Amino acid sequence: MSDVTHRGLPKRRFKVSRRMLPYLLSLPALLTCIGILIPFLTAVVYSLQRYRLSQPWARKFNWGENYWNFLSDDSFWNTLKVSMTYAFCTVGIELLLGLGIAILLQKRNRFNNFVSIMLLMPLMTAPALASLMWKLMTNPGFGILSYFSDLLGFEDFNWASDPQTAMLTVVIVDVWVYTPFIMILLLAGLRSLPQQPFEAAALDGVPRMFVFRRITLPMLTPFLLTAVLFRMIESIQQFDIIYAMTQGGPGDSLTVFQVEAYLNFFQSTNVGRSAALMMILWAITYFLSNIFIKNWLRLREKQRGDA
Amino acid sequence: MNTTSTLERVLRGIAITLVILFFMFPIFWIILMSFQTNDTILRVPPSMFFEPTLQNYRGLITGQLVTDTSSLEIKFMGNLFNSLFLSTSAVAVGLILGVPAAYAFARLKFRGSEDIAFTLLSFRFAPPLLVLLPLTIYFQQLGLANTYGGLIWVYQLIVLPLILWIVRGYFEDIPADIEYAYRIAGHRWWTTFRKIALPLAGPGIAAAALLAFIFAWNNFIFALVLASADKQPVTVGALAFITASGVQYGQIAAGIILSIAPTFALALYAQRYLVEGLSLGAVKG
Secondary structure (H helix, E strand, C coil), X not given: CHHHHHHHHHHHHCCCCCCCHHHHHHHHHHHHHHHHHHHHHHHXXXXXXXXXXXXXXXXXXXXXXXXXXXXXXXXXXXXHHHHHHHHHHHHHHHHHHHHHHHHHCCCCCHHHHHHHHHXXXXXXXXXXXXXXXXXXXXXXXXXXXXXXXXXXXXXXXXXXXXXXXXXXXXHHHHHHHHHHHHHHHHHHHHHXXXXXXXXXXXXXXXXXXXXXXXXXHHHHHHHHHHHHHHHHHHHCCCCHHHHHHHXXXXXXXXXXXXXXXXXXXXXCCEHHHHHHHHHHHHHHHHHHHHHHHHHHHHHHHHHHHHC | CCCCCHHHHHHHHHHHHHHHHHHHHHHHHHHHHHCCCHHHHCCCCCCCCCCCCCHHHHHHHHCEEECCCCEEECCHHHHHHHHHHHXXXXXXXXXXXXXXXXXXXXXXXXXXXXXXXXXXXHHCCXXXXXXXXXXXXXXXXXXXXXXXXXXXXXXXXXXXXXXXXXXXXXXXXXXXXXXXXXXXXXXXXXXXXHHHHHHHCHHHHHHHHHHHHHHHHHCXXXXXXXXXXXXXXXXXXXXXXXHHHCXXXXXXXXXXXXXXXXXXXXXXXCHHHHHHHHHHHHHHC
């Protein structure tokens, strides 16, 4: 008898206590991320220092001077303006377009399913590569779009190489890549709406515009909000598309936060300013993502409740 | 009941056509370009008719860029391999780390679990350069600069939150009763996890892995900052390739097509998972 229990014991030794188990399971993931938290804290320190890679001897704390200087720094305000313009233009256009396409494809049939799968392709393209594709198409020498803009009477329409139209060009690329994302979210949202209100409205002969404004939109709002906030957070941090297209140029016409910080770090080797820029961007995204997560959790609860 | 008028149907048709045109034309045009030589690319006006050539692809695959005057060595295949290796390893590591953690968050409510989950999620939204810039300096000190290991670790920044949040949602949807019943039948925790929870969350894990792979493949900024030429994936390599190859536009187009083909193939092959993953990733959690 005692032999049996003894043989059972060695196995038991490996049994972890129930209380420790969750920590053990999530520890590896946590450690990996903590390794990433350290650079984050370092960035906070950098942002409070006068630190240029070219002048390591002059490195010292200057407590907030990097931030203070921003107030009178035109190029900082330009960065803020360009980033905001980019984020609002891209998200605004993507929302309208995404909503429109989702409504067009709302009915489940083979054609619509096929089209929505086709539309996934731009989203699957790496943003940096998408930029290169559009760069080839807008090349002044042979680009098909340059040819079309010529045909349409826009002479010398130089797309990304003209400060006037550079923003427009990168916004188009962003719209091309990310509209399908909003479309998919809204399509899933539209198709998950309960049918009764629509059937009732159809029976009563309510005008379609009214149905859209008073039934569809309000019920879709949580999805719209999720999509918009999510894209907003990403868009204000956009780097790939802009860097691959013009590296922030021409001039400073596209120096959004991350591009400006990258150039500050690697070209002017001004680590302090670069880190301070990133801290400000982080504050903006942190604020946005807090709203986003709250909204997201509410939506999730609601979906769980329905299910 | 059916109130769709002819006018509306025509307008719908036009709208859909325009949408397809806008989103599909760039891909179509770059594919066409990749089968052309500079002679036909540079024609004015541009035309869709030409004699297709495979020389761009051949040049990329053999690694010899032949121009009229010289022959240049290109390492585009190396970039392609780096992309494949980095993304696959990053997803594998992400799954090993992320799936157990996702299970812990979903099933075993513990003190601080929500806070930890939020912290992990917030990495998804932090500006990548904020972390990358100090990391360049650390990597140099640690000897991780320009190594696959270092890159795979940094890739966890995108892969891990994604896997955690998608897979967690799936685990939460499995009724706990099934697991309890299995445990009561005398099976141990680990067996229950392996035999019940994992298979039931299978589709979620597949969706998360697929999405994580695509995000890792498409990533640009990590490798731009942390890798030099021999470790760079296609996204960064293609940019360098443009300056290196000068004016071989057909070859650039072929390079782009080769770089986006894998994610396209994956997306087409598993579009159901993909759509589910995308909408779950952002809406459902």
